[in-house]
Amino acid sequence: MKEALRTRYEARARILKAMAHPSRLLMIEELQKQERCVNELTEMVGADTSTVSKHLSVLKNAGLVSDEKRANCIYYTLRCPCVMDFIGCVEEVISANAEEHKKIMKCCKK
Amino acid sequence: MKEALRTRYEARARILKAMAHPSRLLMIEELQKQERCVNELTEMVGADTSTVSKHLSVLKNAGLVSDEKRANCIYYTLRCPCVMDFIGCVEEVISANAEEHKKIMKCCKK
DNA sequence: TGTCTATTTGGCTAAATGACCAAATACGAA
């Protein structure tokens, strides 16, 4: 693989990797609806604050969210709402898999 | 987080995680153009055959590709071409980041 | 200033990932 191409795929992978975690997907979805502070997200995710904070820094490093300090909270926002479009397709893959699985099960029962 | 919701996010994360690797992204892109056998993909990726084979099994387990044996090769196909739609958005994120980065650099030079 | 709340950071551990090599398998063709 050529160097330039390799670099490009690495950049893409970094973004996808940042999204590829259940808690982070939840946060992305919530942030698409409205901005939230770490505390609120922690509540929603149901993990340690430090854990959530680290997840947020992963999202931030990937450029997926931005943060803004206001009053005594830090509010996070989804920077590129288009990432939500992914989800539709991911769901398609999931249901295709379920379909496939059903087919296999049916075949085995015979 | 509720159990059902957690499960759903885990399913989504699994798909994204399967995509989140440079070599796998390359393979996905190539397979979207046409089916390919392990050998060809190995060549394109430029890694050990066994490594590529394992990447393919990751994609297959996620339900992203399917394989079919023909002649003396195993041909892999992209099952859900819609995953390519992701890339457009990922690229948007990347260029937004680059933009941001440029802005920061400019600010520092002053 | 001192206190409280919100958030991040450092340290540690367990688990997952990715790469390679060597070896095993699968299978078509001589």
Added chain:
DNA sequence: TTCGTATTTGGTCATTTAGCCAAATAGACA
């Protein structure tokens, strides 16, 4: 059957990831 090619599997090792706890920081406000 035996050979050779294509592919997968198992082993090993280094790296990364994710979680929690404890401790450090950052500010707001009394």
